[in-house]
Amino acid sequence: MQQQLAQLVATAQAESKSVTNRAEMEAFKARVVGPNGSLTAAMKGMATLSKEERPIVGKLINEAKKSVEEILAALLTKIEDAEIGSALGTPLDPTLTGNETPAGFIHPLSRTREKILNTFKKLGFTIAEGPEIETEWHCFDALNTPADHPARDMQDTLYLPKSFRSVDAPRRGEEALVLRTHTSSVQIRTLLNRKPPFRIVAPGRCFRRDAVDATHSANFHQIEGLWIDHQVTLADLRGILDFFVKETFGADAEIRLRPSYFPFTEPSFEMDLRSPNLGRLSNRWIEIMGCGLVDPKVLELCGLNPNEYSGLAFGLGLERITMLVHGIDDIRHFYNNDLRFLRQFA
Ligand code: PHE
Numbered sequence: 518m519q520q521q522l523a524q525l526v527a528t529a530q531a532e533s534k535s536v537t538n539r540a541e542m543e544a545f546k547a548r549v550v551g552p553n554g555s556l557t558a559a560m561k562g563m564a565t566l567s568k569e570e571r572p573i574v575g576k577l578i579n580e581a582k583k584s585v586e587e588i589l590a591a592l593l594t595k596i597e598d599a600e601i602g603s604a605l606g607t608p609l610d611p612t613l614t615g616n617e618t619p620a621g622f623i624h625p626l627s628r629t630r631e632k633i634l635n636t637f638k639k640l641g642f643t644i645a646e647g648p649e650i651e652t653e654w655h656c657f658d659a660l661n662t663p664a665d666h667p668a669r670d671m672q673d674t675l676y677l678p679k680s681f682r683s684v685d686a687p688r689r690g691e692e693a694l695v696l697r698t699h700t701s702s703v704q705i706r707t708l709l710n711r712k713p714p715f716r717i718v719a720p721g722r723c724f725r726r727d728a729v730d731a732t733h734s735a736n737f738h739q740i741e742g743l744w745i746d747h748q749v750t751l752a753d754l755r756g757i758l759d760f761f762v763k764e765t766f767g768a769d770a771e772i773r774l775r776p777s778y779f780p781f782t783e784p785s786f787e788m789d790l791r792s793p794n795l796g797r798l799s800n801r802w803i804e805i806m807g808c809g810l811v812d813p814k815v816l817e818l819c820g821l822n823p824n825e826y827s828g829l830a831f832g833l834g835l836e837r838i839t840m841l842v843h844g845i846d847d848i849r850h851f852y853n854n855d856l857r858f859l860r861q862f863a
Contacts, residue, residue: 518574522581525555529585533592537599542592549585556585622863626738626851629839630720633740636764637718640757642742645717647703649724650677653693655702660781661814674698675724675735696724700741701781704811704830707743708819713826714746720835731847738835745811745821745828751784754808754829758788765838766792773802782809782830796844803841806833 529549536545549556560578563571601609623631634644647655657669667673677694703719711717719741727733744753755774762770770792779785786809789802808831813823836848843862845851850858 519577522559522577525549525559526581526584526588528555529588533588536592537596539596542589542596545592546589550589556581622859624851624859625839625843625845625862626835628862629842630738630740630835633761633765633833633835633838634718634720636761637716637742637757639764640716640760642716642718642744645703645707645719645743646721647697647700647706647719649697649722650681650694651697651702653695655705656695656697656699659705659815659818660701661812661818662780666780668698671726673726675726697721698725699723699832700739701830701832703741704743704781704815705819708745708816708821713821713828716742716744718742729849731849734836734848734852736852737848740833740835742808742831743811743828744830745816745826747826749810749827749829751810751829754810754831757829758806758808758831762790762792765842766790767794769793774808775804777807777809779807779809781812781815782807783812785809788831790841795841798841805837805841806831808832 529545532545532548536542546554548554551557556578559581563574563578566574598609653669656674657666658664662668675696677696679693681694700719700721700723703717703721707715707717707719721739721741722736723739724736727735729735742757744757751774755772758774759772762772770790773789773791774786775789777785777787785807787804788806788808790805791800791802793799795801795803808829811828811830816823816826816828836851839845839851840848
């Protein structure tokens, strides 16, 4: 019996060598372990044995069975490897390098934002943030912008449906929500949440109900600046803006503060820039941001004493600065995701 089983395993081992695909494997399997297979027949033979012989032969049969299972497992691996090899056309070589996944690169607007934020970090500013969906109060009222101001008109500002609830709903009640029209709302959030003195810059996306053209986008980006301390003056404003402009446009760049009006600054200015490195715009005064000293009314509305504290604020458009730095002539390039445009900034 022992010899017979050894013979059976040896035959299976030898036959398995000539099996090369799944169909042949199935036939081979049937010849050994199928209902009429050689091993099955040996197992059936157990019935005719005496009580004493049975455990001894049973053990031998189990060993033979294990050997056959190993032969079948090895065969399956051999066939699977062959299948992968033929699917790939060549034998599998696991040491080959994989397909290259190209690394992305930073969008020109993000790059400008990082550069500007780094400039202000050098002046001791830290970064603040606020929500894009804002209450009317943070966006307008607290910034001393009255209800009849044109910016609050439905024609200029995107209001959210009444069904949207504010994160501040418990505190601010049923107030209307807008998509913030400027990052100046972060001035208010910072004034309410931090104790002066502080200097913050707040980058973020803003929305206006503008018709889209080469210089207008309904969705754009600003960086807001706010510095609150005991005696902040126009000299501080001029100093930091001059530093910013020289870092961004080169040491030859100059600034000019031109009187203007914003409800939340007094006095208010438009800051113009002039630089010899701006191509066809060289040596022309170009308006790039609004700024001024924080209106005492805003400090009061945020619970600060205007006799104790004063501040400066500014807000610049990221798209405009990036367009000037790189000589880009259409704001829509930033959002079209055209790699021929974007790759130039990789
Ligand atoms: N929020 C103003 C705008 O969007 C810019 C500004 C910011 C002006 C801070 C003064 C102070 O036009």
